Amino acid sequence: MIFLFKTSNKYFYLLGVGGSCFLGFVFLYFLKKSYNNKNNKFIESDNNNKNNFEKEEKEMSQQLIEIRKKINDYSKLKYPTKQGILFKKSRYLKEWRNRFFVIEEDILYYFDIEKGNNSNKPIGTPLGIFNLLNCSFTLITNEKRSPLVFKIQEENGTNKDYKNCLISCESAEEFNQWFQLLPQIKQTMDRKKDLVIKLQALSRKKLQQKKYQQLKESALTIQRFYHLYEGERKLARFIFNVIKVQSYARCFIDRMRYKKIKEEIMVIQSHFQVIKAKNRLEKEFMRRRIAQELLSTEKSYVYNLKLIIDIFIRPLINFNSIEQRVLSVSEISGVFGNWERLYKINSDLLVLIQCKLDNWSIDQTIGDLFIENTDSLFEYTPYVTNYDHSRKLLAKLTSGNTNFRNFLDAAQRDKRSKYLDISSFLIQPIQRLPRYELLLRDLLKSTSTLHKDHKYLSKGIVKIKEITMYVNDQQKERENLSQVIQIQKELIMDNIKLSFSSATRLIREGEIKVSKKKTWNYMYLFNSQLVIIQKKDDKKLVKEVIQLEQLGIRDDNSSSSNTITNDSGTDLLNNSSNNLLLLSSTISSPDLSSSGTNAINTSSQALPIGTIGNKFKLIISSKTEISLYFDTPEEKNNWFADIAITLNRLETQKKNFEKSINLQTIN
Amino acid sequence: MQKSYIKLLVLGDSKTGKTTMMMTYSTGSFPTGYVPSHVDATSLDIEYNKQVCHVGFWDSSALAEFDNTRPSTYPNTNVIILCFSIDSPTSFENVSKKWIPEIRQYAPSIHTPIILLGTKCDLREDENTINLLKENNQMPPISYKQGLALSKEIKATMYLECSSLCNQGVNEIFKQVVRCHLYCKDGVLNDPTTTTSNTSKCIIQ
Numbered sequence: 122m123i124f125l126f127k128t129s130n131k132y133f134y135l136l137g138v139g140g141s142c143f144l145g146f147v148f149l150y151f152l153k154k155s156y157n158n159k160n161n162k163f164i165e166s167d168n169n170n171k172n173n174f175e176k177e178e179k180e181m182s183q184q185l186i187e188i189r190k191k192i193n194d195y196s197k198l199k200y201p202t203k204q205g206i207l208f209k210k211s212r213y214l215k216e217w218r219n220r221f222f223v224i225e226e227d228i229l230y231y232f233d234i235e236k237g238n239n240s241n242k243p244i245g246t247p248l249g250i251f252n253l254l255n256c257s258f259t260l261i262t263n264e265k266r267s268p269l270v271f272k273i274q275e276e277n278g279t280n281k282d283y284k285n286c287l288i289s290c291e292s293a294e295e296f297n298q299w300f301q302l303l304p305q306i307k308q309t310m311d312r313k314k315d316l317v318i319k320l321q322a323l324s325r326k327k328l329q330q331k332k333y334q335q336l337k338e339s340a341l342t343i344q345r346f347y348h349l350y351e352g353e354r355k356l357a358r359f360i361f362n363v364i365k366v367q368s369y370a371r372c373f374i375d376r377m378r379y380k381k382i383k384e385e386i387m388v389i390q391s392h393f394q395v396i397k398a399k400n401r402l403e404k405e406f407m408r409r410r411i412a413q414e415l416l417s418t419e420k421s422y423v424y425n426l427k428l429i430i431d432i433f434i435r436p437l438i439n440f441n442s443i444e445q446r447v448l449s450v451s452e453i454s455g456v457f458g459n460w461e462r463l464y465k466i467n468s469d470l471l472v473l474i475q476c477k478l479d480n481w482s483i484d485q486t487i488g489d490l491f492i493e494n495t496d497s498l499f500e501y502t503p504y505v506t507n508y509d510h511s512r513k514l515l516a517k518l519t520s521g522n523t524n525f526r527n528f529l530d531a532a533q534r535d536k537r538s539k540y541l542d543i544s545s546f547l548i549q550p551i552q553r554l555p556r557y558e559l560l561l562r563d564l565l566k567s568t569s570t571l572h573k574d575h576k577y578l579s580k581g582i583v584k585i586k587e588i589t590m591y592v593n594d595q596q597k598e599r600e601n602l603s604q605v606i607q608i609q610k611e612l613i614m615d616n617i618k619l620s621f622s623s624a625t626r627l628i629r630e631g632e633i634k635v636s637k638k639k640t641w642n643y644m645y646l647f648n649s650q651l652v653i654i655q656k657k658d659d660k661k662l663v664k665e666v667i668q669l670e671q672l673g674i675r676d677d678n679s680s681s682s683n684t685i686t687n688d689s690g691t692d693l694l695n696n697s698s699n700n701l702l703l704l705s706s707t708i709s710s711p712d713l714s715s716s717g718t719n720a721i722n723t724s725s726q727a728l729p730i731g732t733i734g735n736k737f738k739l740i741i742s743s744k745t746e747i748s749l750y751f752d753t754p755e756e757k758n759n760w761f762a763d764i765a766i767t768l769n770r771l772e773t774q775k776k777n778f779e780k781s782i783n784l785q786t787i788n
Numbered sequence: 789m790q791k792s793y794i795k796l797l798v799l800g801d802s803k804t805g806k807t808t809m810m811m812t813y814s815t816g817s818f819p820t821g822y823v824p825s826h827v828d829a830t831s832l833d834i835e836y837n838k839q840v841c842h843v844g845f846w847d848s849s850a851l852a853e854f855d856n857t858r859p860s861t862y863p864n865t866n867v868i869i870l871c872f873s874i875d876s877p878t879s880f881e882n883v884s885k886k887w888i889p890e891i892r893q894y895a896p897s898i899h900t901p902i903i904l905l906g907t908k909c910d911l912r913e914d915e916n917t918i919n920l921l922k923e924n925n926q927m928p929p930i931s932y933k934q935g936l937a938l939s940k941e942i943k944a945t946m947y948l949e950c951s952s953l954c955n956q957g958v959n960e961i962f963k964q965v966v967r968c969h970l971y972c973k974d975g976v977l978n979d980p981t982t983t984t985s986n987t988s989k990c991i992i993q
Contacts, residue, residue: 508860544795544864545844551860 488577673740800871801879
């Protein structure tokens with residue numbers, strides 16, 4: 122029995138230690154929590170009397186009551202550390218009773234033992250509970266019953282009422298086990314507590330370490346990601362730097378290229394500026410040279426005009442006595458014309474030109490001078506028209522007048538005349554007018570269109586051209602008039618009246634035949650008449666005079682017959698017995714003033730003139746025709762065209778005359 | 789001995805070098821810079837075979853504006869120089885087309901000596917001139933034979949060539965002018981002072 126008890130005690134001890142290792146901390150948690158909250162006391166009780174049991178039962182603290190509610194039977198104690206039957210001395214009766222003691226964790230329980238059977242089983246609720254953590258264990262040696270006695274007493278209370286109990290055992294070995302175990306339990310529980318604290322700390326530490334590790338892993342991940350991103354960033358930065366360097370290089374290259382191109386452009390621009398300035402300078406230089414030529418030629422011209430006055434005109438006029446007189450006044454004016462007037466005109470012009478060139482600048486104008494001051498040049502007309510007569514008179518006087526020839530020789534030897542013949546001087550006014558036009562045109566070429574003088578020069582050229590054309594027209598009219606007068610003097614008229622007006626113009630003259638068998642005659646075509654003469658012993662006999670107003674012409678050799686006839690009038694035709702055709706017009710034609718120009722545009726005349734044959738017919742009336750024979754077909758065509766043109770012009774003038782008469786009648 | 793007066797009339801197309809030739813002879817050098825297109829009549833003394841003659845230079849302009857006044861310069865002319873430019877075939881053609889008819893119409897006499905003068909003879913072998921004429925599809929520069937043939941065609945007294953730029957042949961022109969005036973009668977040059985008078989004779993017809 123004791124051996125079995127001993128063996129059971131060891132088993133329970135090992136089992137309790139193992140159980141405490143695994144469940145201690147949980148229980149401790151619960152217990153500590155309850156203990157800290159309530160601070161209940163352990164109540165000691167004796168189970169000798171039922172009354173005492175009930176009384177103790179009331180006095181238990183609420184904590185123990187709660188424990189009792191939960192552990193109301195021995196079977197609820199699953200893992201006891203140690204259990205056995207011990208003797209307990211009661212408090213009031215002082216007698217030793219058998220009780221079943223059980224240690225589980227840090228609580229000491231003792232139960233009542235079932236008496237009937239010898240099974241030693243605890244029954245009922247615990248009779249008493251001690252919290253071993255708050256108890257002290259004292260060995261008592263003065264007890265009478267046995268030397269093996271120890272006292273369990275709570276340490277918290279100061280009152281004497283705090284429960285305690287005396288416990289003894291049957292054997293010393295068992296006593297020693299219980300007495301040693303109880304403090305060990307306390308130590309074990311303390312160690313257990315420390316272990317729990319350590320475990321908690323360790324758990325907390327592990328938790329922290331886990332969290333830290335997670336954080337670290339997260340940091341590592343972030344760092345790794347950051348590294349990856351940094352790699353990419355480095356690559357991006359590298360690429361960026363490369364691109365930057367490239368852009369710098371390209372920018373540098375572009376700047377160098379731009380600089381080079383700019384230099385080339387500046388060189389080209391400078392060349393262009395140089396060329397432009399050079400052109401401008403050359404133009405201005407040429408312009409100035411032409412202006413200077415205008416001045417120098419005007420100077421020499423005026424000098425020569427004055428020279429002629431000094432050497433020729435004034436000495437000839439100033440001869441006082443009749444014996445020394447070389448030329449008459451009319452002869453002097455016949456040779457020199459209005460020379461002194463020309464001298465005055467050009468002296469004034471020279472002053473103006475000199476003033477222009479004395480104040481010469483780039484902006485100087487010359488054209489305005491010729492616009493405003495050249496009206497006096499119209500007075501060149503008498504000199505120009507008189508020049509031919511002057512030349513002939515000079516030749517006549519030179520050959521006929523010995524004194525005049527000697528005078529001319531003496532004048533020519535004068536150093537001032539540079540040994541030039543007088544005709545060299547007399548020609549100069551003739552050449553001066555076209556010279557002005559020539560110089561102004563050259564000056565216009567050298568003047569920029571933006572220049573103020575360009576407009577003036579254009580107008581000046583027009584002005585000078587008008588003057589020149591006017592002078593030329595006057596000269597032509599005079600030449601023509603002298604020609605007609607010359608012809609009139611040569612003609613011999615018998616029984617035929619031939620009258621010329623101041624408007625008569627010679628158009629054409631040449632040899633003709635009135636029939637194939639007869640000899641050559643001569644014909645004049647004037648602007649209003651057709652005169653046929655016969656040359657006989659160097660005399661010119663007028664044979665026929667045909668008025669063009671009643672005349673028609675026909676060319677029988679052409680492909681189509683073309684007849685040009687004016688309005689026919691009643692003409693009396695007289696045929697003489699000696700084969701002379703005498704024609705006199707009974708209608709006196711009005712003298713139409715010529716328009717001054719003999720030129721008619723022949724392109725508008727569609728005359729179907731044949732190229733075969735050398736004759737055509739003059740239709741004088743419906744009954745009378747005259748055939749004219751010419752040397753060559755070409756000459757025939759020329760005569761035919763001229764006569765047709767003249768007839769057409771007469772018709773036009775007649776219509777205009779009638780129209781003007783009608784207008785006067787209406788007014 | 790009394791000095792005789794020679795009226796010399798210079799004709800020809802524009803820009804053939806008439807004025808330049810006269811200025812070269814007067815000043816002795818080619819004129820640089822601006823050359824006027826027309827100069828007034830001047831007079832120079834030219835000595836030939838110990839005789840001194842006054843030669844009056846009558847320059848004229850070929851422009852249309854002077855067509856009315858140019859006939860006035862023809863009377864009393866002793867010698868006519870008719871110019872064309874060797875590098876200008878147009879001026880060569882105008883010799884027979886324009887100038888000869890005008891001379892025949894206005895000259896004092898049909899026997900007035902005419903000297904046909906080819907100017908700018910230095911341009912005959914000039915590459916630029918030849919290429920320029922070729923580009924314009926014109927005749928090449930006038931050769932000496934062509935000039936000589938034309939002078940015979942127009943019944944000129946003689947044919948000469950000169951270059952004002954090189955001052956080549958310019959002095960010879962005016963010597964020949966004096967010779968023509970002194971020894972040319974009825975269009976026949978008969979100079980007894982030269983040993984080769986027979987070879988240099990220019991007979992019309």
